[in-house]
Amino acid sequence: MLDIHTFYFNPYRECTYIVVNNHDAIVIDPGMYTDREQERFVHYIREHQLQIAAILITHSHPDHICGLEMVQQLAPQAPVIGINYQMSKEIDKPMTIAGIPFRILPTPGHKEDSVCYYIEPEKTIFTGDTLFQSSIGRTDLPGGDWDTLMRSLQLLKQLPDDTIVYPGHGETTTIGEEKMQNPYL
Numbered sequence: 455m456l457d458i459h460t461f462y463f464n465p466y467r468e469c470t471y472i473v474v475n476n477h478d479a480i481v482i483d484p485g486m487y488t489d490r491e492q493e494r495f496v497h498y499i500r501e502h503q504l505q506i507a508a509i510l511i512t513h514s515h516p517d518h519i520c521g522l523e524m525v526q527q528l529a530p531q532a533p534v535i536g537i538n539y540q541m542s543k544e545i546d547k548p549m550t551i552a553g554i555p556f557r558i559l560p561t562p563g564h565k566e567d568s569v570c571y572y573i574e575p576e577k578t579i580f581t582g583d584t585l586f587q588s589s590i591g592r593t594d595l596p597g598g599d600w601d602t603l604m605r606s607l608q609l610l611k612q613l614p615d616d617t618i619v620y621p622g623h624g625e626t627t628t629i630g631e632e633k634m635q636n637p638y639l
Contacts (some may be wrong), residue, residue: 456576458620459498460533463491466517470579471580472571474499478552479504481532482571482580483512483622486521495521496528501570505529511536511580512622515595527614536569536632551579561610564591566632570610574615579629582613585610587619587627606639 457474468485479499486492486535499506505571511519531543535551536558548557559570561584568591571580583591584606593600616632632639 456573456578458578460620461486461491461495461498463487464517467623468517468604469620469624470495470521470543472504473552474502475553475555476501476502477503477505478509480510480552480554481506481525483518483582484508484509484521484525487517490523492521495525499528508532509534510571510580512570512580512584513565514585515565516572518582518622519613528589536571537567537619545552550585559609561603561606563593563599563601563606565595565597566602568606569596572613575625577614578620579610579613579617581610582622584622584637585619585632585636586624587632588636589624589638590621607639 459472461470463470463485464487470485471482473480486495495551509525509532529572548555555575556571557575559572561568561570564583568582568584593603615630615631
């Protein structure tokens with residue numbers, strides 16, 4: 455079982471996740487904004503003796519990538535995955551990083567480059583701003599499109615009900631809970 459640690463960063467309370475398998479870590483959406491937030495993040499990495507194996511980005515809005523440069527400096531060997539997914543050959547193909555198998559699911563709508571990271575064996579998905587507890591991401595910002603987001607939600611709706619959703623903002627939920635409570639699903 456993976457260890458998943460959540461940080462709430464920046465004025466938007468963006469969720470930055472560290473997914474740990476032994477001492478290897480994947481960082482999802484590095485949104486640390488202030489020096490203090492960066493220090494908290496680095497302290498956690500060092501305290502737990504983690505090696506950052508990759509940085510995954512769910513979409514390129516500033517609140518989800520404002521700490522990207524700092525994490526790249528901390529782990530220059532770690533690839534950045536997910537930005538400009540249209541150019542990527544990895545979409546919807548199984549990948550393994552740090553011993554963690556996952557798939558990148560394209561879920562445009564909130565932003566044209568939105569993706570989710572699905573760890574099927576763990577029944578876990580990181581949805582960025584595509585799906586929140588009882589809500590969804592905005593479509594009125596540049597790159598957003600309502601109809602496209604609705605199609606992306608249909609893809610997520612097909613996942614098993616007990617799939618745990620780790621959103622880009624807010625608390626965790628499950629696909630089943632969202633099917634029952636989220637008016638957009």
